[in-house]
Amino acid sequence: MAISRKRSEALQKRIEKTKSDARDRVIKRGIMHFRADEDMMSELLQVAQYKKLPAGSMVRSWVSERLSQEHDYLVTADRPMQDEPVLTASLKTIPEWHNMEEAVLSKAKKLAEELLALAEEQIKLILENMGAGVVVIDASGLIQSVNSGFERLVQQRADRLSGTNIENLIISEISDRSLSVRLRECCNGGIFSAQIRSTNNELVPIELTATAFQIGTAEQIMLCILDASLAHAVL
Amino acid sequence: MATTCDWQNLEKHGVTTDEVDEVLFNDPLDFDLEPSKDGNDRILFIGFTYAGRLLEVGVEYLHEEDEHIFHGMDATKHYRNAFEKRK
Numbered sequence: 001m002a003i004s005r006k007r008s009e010a011l012q013k014r015i016e017k018t019k020s021d022a023r024d025r026v027i028k029r030g031i032m033h034f035r036a037d038e039d040m041m042s043e044l045l046q047v048a049q050y051k052k053l054p055a056g057s058m059v060r061s062w063v064s065e066r067l068s069q070e071h072d073y074l075v076t077a078d079r080p081m082q083d084e085p086v087l088t089a090s091l092k093t094i095p096e097w098h099n100m101e102e103a104v105l106s107k108a109k110k111l112a113e114e115l116l117a118l119a120e121e122q123i124k125l126i127l128e129n130m131g132a133g134v135v136v137i138d139a140s141g142l143i144q145s146v147n148s149g150f151e152r153l154v155q156q157r158a159d160r161l162s163g164t165n166i167e168n169l170i171i172s173e174i175s176d177r178s179l180s181v182r183l184r185e186c187c188n189g190g191i192f193s194a195q196i197r198s199t200n201n202e203l204v205p206i207e208l209t210a211t212a213f214q215i216g217t218a219e220q221i222m223l224c225i226l227d228a229s230l231a232h233a234v235l
Numbered sequence: 236m237a238t239t240c241d242w243q244n245l246e247k248h249g250v251t252t253d254e255v256d257e258v259l260f261n262d263p264l265d266f267d268l269e270p271s272k273d274g275n276d277r278i279l280f281i282g283f284t285y286a287g288r289l290l291e292v293g294v295e296y297l298h299e300e301d302e303h304i305f306h307g308m309d310a311t312k313h314y315r316n317a318f319e320k321r322k
Contacts, residue, residue, distance in 0.1 A: 002266035002279060011276050014296050015265055018278075021238070022259035029253065033286040155242050157252060199239075 025159065030124065056125065057118045064114060133225040138218065141166045141179060153206075153227060155199040166223070171195045171203065183221055187212040193228065205232045240304045248308035250290060255307055258282040258290045264318055271295050277305075281314045289315060 026032075036044065048055035127134050133150030137143055143164050151158055154169055167179045172194045186192055187210045195203040205228040212221050240252060263282030271277055280292045291314050293306030310318065 001268070003269055005267055007267060011278075011296065014276075014300075014302070015278055017300075018280075018294055018302060019259050019263075022256040025256045026253075026260050029256075031253065033284070035287045151252070152242075157238060157240065160237055160239075 030121075031128070054122065057121060060121055061114055061118065064117070068110075133223075133227075135161075135166065135223045135225065137166050137183075137221050137223065139220070141183075144220065150225065153198070153204065153225065154196060169197050170206075170208075171197065183210045183223070186210055187221060196225070205229055207231075237301050238304065239301070241306065244305065245307045250292075250307035252304075254284045254286075254288065254290060255292050255304055257284040258292050259294075261285070263292070264314075264321060266314075266317075268293065279306075279314070281310050281318050289318060 044055055044059070048058045051058060053061075127147045130147070131149055133153040134147040135143055135150045136145045143161050143166060146158050146161050148158075151161070154161070166183075170179055172179045172182055172192075191207050191209050193205065193207050196206045198204055206225050207228045208223050208225045210221050210223050212219060214220070240255070245252065245255070259280055259282070261282045261284070263280040266279045266281070268277040268279050275298075276296045278294050278296070280294065281289070282292075283289055289310040291306070291308060291310045292304060295303045295305050297303055
């Protein structure tokens, strides 16, 4: 039950920090839910079906378009008023230049960016909604990103896992070589069994597959991890 | 700074960590609770998720800037009324 007391300045600061950290995580996650009534949902799905687009991707492109219209507000909201005329003038005068090449290039760039963002969002949605845990590590085994399935498996949040070495979590039966070496060797080569350590030091049997890929010149490995507790219990 | 969660409590009440973040960011009301057994400050946040779910989220402030989300569930009538009154 709530109590009444004079709150210290230090505590108030921590509360504000809790809110601002939550805001950072919401932005980083990039997913927003909203409620729609049945009519709106039905119309939304019809339009998406007609346009042959996933409904979420379509709504995202609408929001993106709308935000670009609100650009003046977004740019000037945190700036002193004297900055406003310079920024808005440079944006608003573009159509008046009658420079077709620039206009076409700008439109093409915007379209390419939107398509890229749509593809990225689709991948994110798939990864977030799959039951298995997915974790991406670099060549030295440091965790780059995880999905919510992996968060559930180890009972830790993504921001805590990022930068941790996978060897601290996964216990391989092969002890003569480091896990990251073993993972690289078995990339695209089937399933291997191991155990994963959850936050309360519990060991959960898992089965994992590894796939190597490149981002620029950096080698990365994607691990797909399934909780094998049930299978082990049956056996 | 690290944030930990009581996953069992959140799971029991069908609350996700995404929803917790949405409540914390979405201009929540905050109430002081009795300190924990270890003497740590505890705050109860009441606020809406983006999908319109009104939740209460309990945060315990640990040492060294760490915090622990020890509670999350649909807001009880008492806090729902408190939230309504703010409008």
